[in-house]
Amino acid sequence: MVTDPPCLGMTDDERRSELIAALRAADAVRFGEFELSHGGTSDYYVDKYLFETDPDALRLVSEAFAARLADTDAKLAGVALGAVPLVAVTAAEMGRPYVIARKQAKEYGTGNRIEGRLDEGEEVVVLEDIATTGQSAVDAVEALREAGATVNRVLVVVDREEGAEELLAEHDIELESLLTATELLAERDAE
Numbered sequence: 001m002v003t004d005p006p007c008l009g010m011t012d013d014e015r016r017s018e019l020i021a022a023l024r025a026a027d028a029v030r031f032g033e034f035e036l037s038h039g040g041t042s043d044y045y046v047d048k049y050l051f052e053t054d055p056d057a058l059r060l061v062s063e064a065f066a067a068r069l070a071d072t073d074a075k076l077a078g079v080a081l082g083a084v085p086l087v088a089v090t091a092a093e094m095g096r097p098y099v100i101a102r103k104q105a106k107e108y109g110t111g112n113r114i115e116g117r118l119d120e121g122e123e124v125v126v127l128e129d130i131a132t133t134g135q136s137a138v139d140a141v142e143a144l145r146e147a148g149a150t151v152n153r154v155l156v157v158v159d160r161e162e163g164a165e166e167l168l169a170e171h172d173i174e175l176e177s178l179l180t181a182t183e184l185l186a187e188r189d190a191e
């Protein structure tokens with residue numbers, strides 16, 4: 001069943017502006033020199049844990065995700081660790097079940113790479129916080145596909161526009177973002 005998301009009346013532009021303001025208010029957009037997870041450095045960094053632990057920003061992200069997901073009744077998946085709060089809140093808001101894609105399989109107990117219930121052939125949309133190279137998202141999709149899911153869509157909060165869209169396309173995955181780096185940094189870049 002496809003449920004009506006909240007704030008359906010908001011335009012994408014309104015939602016984007018509100019989200020940028022919330023990320024900035026949470027102090028999640030940092031400037032300086034930062035090392036990134038797949039190598040290289042950057043003069044800015046989105047500290048996902050600052051916006052994910054801020055109730056206003058977390059609520060806005062989950063509402064925006066829910067609005068984007070109104071066109072599908074697919075199961076949701078979150079990429080550990082950062083996307084776990086995002087998928088949990090979005091799933092609760094939408095009344096949808098979800099799974100978690102670990103970076104590596106658990107080394108004891110169940111030995112699971114995918115946590116939660118996943119049935120063979122089930123359609124899954126992956127939620128992620130940040131896409132830089134896109135490798136983390138691709139790894140999660142591959143693990144979900146190996147576990148039997150059908151996955152062709154990844155939804156991220158921020159696409160840093162550093163090749164993720166192209167890498168995902170090579171794996172037959174469409175990348176959608178709530179914000180691009182261009183949108184997020186427009187104010188700084190206009191100065």
Ligand SMILES: O=P(O)(O)OC[C@H]1O[C@H](OP(=O)(O)OP(=O)(O)O)[C@H](O)[C@@H]1O
Pocket residue numbers: 037038048079080081082083128129130131132133134135136137164
């Ligand atoms: O697109 P990529 O080049 O893969 O980079 C982005 C990934 O890196 C960050 O996660 P991080 O490795 O910091 O892990 P965490 O969620 O466990 O903190 C971010 O949350 C993405 O998952």
Ligand SMILES: O=C(O)c1cc(=O)[nH]c(=O)[nH]1
Pocket residue numbers: 035036037038044045046047048130131132133160
């Ligand atoms: O590529 C990364 O590692 C990365 C970039 C970023 O802006 N934020 C983050 O949490 N990780």
